[in-house]
Structures are given as structure tokens and as C-alpha cells.
Amino acid sequence: MAPREGDSQSGDSSIKLTAYKKFPTNYPHKTFQEWLSAKRIDDDVGPYWRVHDKLYDLTDFIDKHPGGKMWLQVTKGTDITEAFEASHIGEGPEKLLQKYYIKDTKTPRNSPYTFHENGFYKTLKRRVRPILKNLGRGPSWKTVLIQDALALSFVLLTLASTALSSYTLAAFAGTALAFMVVCAHNFFHQRDNWRMYYYDLSLHSSYEWRVTHALSHHLHTNTANDIEISALEPFWELLPKSDKKFIQRYAGFIYEQAIIAVIYFMELSKRMYNGFTGVTPLRPENFLIFLELIVMAAISSSFWVALKLFLTIHVAFSIVFLNIGLTVAHHHPDIFHDGDRMRDDPDWGLCQLDAVRDRYEVAGNLFLVLISFGDHTLHHLLPTVDHSKLNSLYPAFLETCKEFDIPFTFMKWSTLAVGKYMQMARITPNNNYPGFKKKAS
């Protein structure tokens, strides 16, 4: 595999990307700020926004954007082609975009992905458009009910655990919080809405996650530009690098739960440090987590008991949340990871199919789908569509797969859970199309 531009500067000679033209600047990225600054350097589009091969000045549109300001505020100076294509299904945004056109650019995109009119992804979007026009894209009453019921369970369990000083109830509260946050992930992909702030009752930040998850992981899945890969290194080495250490390849299952238990506390500390030192201003929702502690301290017999219960809740949260997150969809040797051979037709939608797998166990059950990142392939392809609508899109999706001769497959959750360790052990890149081997030539 030929080294790419920048490989020699990476300091890590074992990574040979197959996906992007440039090796990501300052890899591995650990924070959303690092990822955004590296993308600005690598995309190199000056003070504009790039969509395909055109540059736009969206400055006057930031405040008018129906999806919310932050998407355009944070992406100034970057190529937003994937974000633009994946976030909108109708033709309105494309027409509107022309109003902000500045000039064409001759520099090829750093990203390998294509969005040809007759390619898989655009065909799928055309097919689901009339269905979603009838159904609507936003939340159904069922999604809202499940989300709010999970939030209520979390609040009641937290109050009960504090009033009774019960660590068992605190562990249950942490579990309810994890399910609530996974469900809130459905809401934070959509236009700004208050339910996305349920996220901030955990050690996460909805604002940061919109960058690291919606803009990085979702659009550049399982590549070195997916911060959900790079931020986990060196504890989870998920790309097939040749110089992984024995412990990284085979001992992950021994150390990972200890790291999972503390990882989000470290994130919270970093967020607070950056906020108070002026690196990234703190946002009002960043204080919800402290409000939680204050309420617990007010109810509890002592501050120390409240603190210990609070820690129990958030350790339980981290364990449940990350164990779900790491095993549900992306890691198995049959699934594409940067370094593996990419398909010859790098249609963005097809490449998403290569980097995602769905699970049998949760298919068709909205509650399980919402608390465990279900219908993940369709969610990756259409991230702004509410999960309650995805089930109705399978006929159009399967018809598109058939048209493009793509055998869409499910995996068992247990296969994916074991697959994560097999992937951590893997040091040899796949030379076939991963997963969809029938199409490999």
C-alpha cells in the first residue's frame, strides 16, 4: 500500500491509510477542538465552507440555518460535503446553497467519498424522499414517550438512591442514565431541540458530541478521521496497525473496564480545565452535571455520601454506555477499518455499509433500537431522521441494495462483542471488500 502525503510526518510508520489523501494532521485526535483544527488544515479551504468542488460563504446563513447555528459555526474553513449530503434529504438545502456560492475550487477533495447522482446513496435518498414526505422525519409520540420515561426513571432512581443511601439503586440510576443518553443521541442528530440536553446529565457534552460523533464518527466512519477511533488509542487500537503491542492486541478485556470507569471523568476534568483557562468557553448545559450533585447533596445525609452515590451512578453509566457503544455496530475483522482495501466505487453510502453492521436481536423493536443504537445502518445513512421512522424505510433501502447487488447482512450481538477483541488483535489489513465479500473482485 503506497504511503500517503504526510505519512512520514505522523511519527507512526505502521499506519498506511487507504481512505484519505492526507494523513490527518496531529493524529491521533483526542478532543473535538483538535479534530476540528486538524480538519481545517487538511481541507484547506480558507475562510469558506466547501461542498463538493465549490466554495461557499455561509456567514450570513449561520443564524438562519433551520438545523441550528452550531453546525455551521464549527465547520467554517472545512469541507462539509459529507455533512451537507447526509443531513438533508429534500432538495431545498441544495437550491438554497447556490445563494452563497463564491467560486469553484480546482484542488481535489481530501476525502475519497463520492456522491454521484446515480450512485447508491443519492438513489437511496431519492427513494426515501416521498416516503418521508408522508411520514415526516421528526420524532413520533412513541420516541418522545420512551425518551421522557427513561429520563423520569433516571431522576426517580437517583432521588431514591440518595434518600435511601443505596448504592444498588445508584447503579440502576446509572444504567437508566446510559439508556436515556443512548436514546437522546436520536435527538441530538436532529435540529436543535431541548431533549438533546438530556445528554448533559451524564459526563458528556451534547455540543462536543455533535462534533465528535455526528460530524466525525458518522461521516468518516472507522477511518483515521473518525475521532471515536483515535481518541480511544492506545487502549483500544482498532485500526489494523502492524506495530500493536502484545498487551494492546490480547489483553484489552483485562484492562478495559477499569479505563471505561474513569474515562468520562477525565473528559469532564478536561472540559472544565479548558473552560476555566479560556480555551473553550463553558456552555450553560455543562453545569447540569453539578446541579445533579447539588440536588443529591441537599437530599443526602452528608455531602460525602452524596458524592459517593454520584460517582457510583456515573461509573455505572460509563460501563453500560461504553460497553454498548463499543459492541453494537462497528468493530469486527469483517467490517472496514482504515488501512483495509476500500471498494473501487467509493460512494459514501456504500462505504457506510462497509463500516456498519446491524444486530438481529434489536431489529423491529423501537424501545431496544432506541436504547442500543439499533437500525444503525439506516441511521448512519440518514442520521437526521428519527429512529421511529427508520423501520418504514427498509423496503426502499433493500430495493436499493438489490439494485446495486449489495447483500445487506445482520450480525449477532455476541459476534460483534467478540469481534471487537478480534479487531483489536488484527494487524493485517483486509485486501477484500470487508463484509460484503460476494462483491469482492
Ligand code: HEM
Ligand atoms: C455542516 C453542515 C450542515 C449540517 C451538519 C446541517 C445539519 C442540519 C440538520 C441537523 C438539520 C435538521 C434536520 C431535521 O431535523 O429535519 C438541517 C436542516 C436544514 N438545513 Fe442544514 N446542515 C448543514 C449545512 C446546511 C447548508 C450549507 C444549508 C444551505 C445553505 C442547509 C440548509 C438546511 C435547510 C434548508 C434545512 C431545513 C430542513 C431541510 O430542508 O432539510 N444546511 N440541517
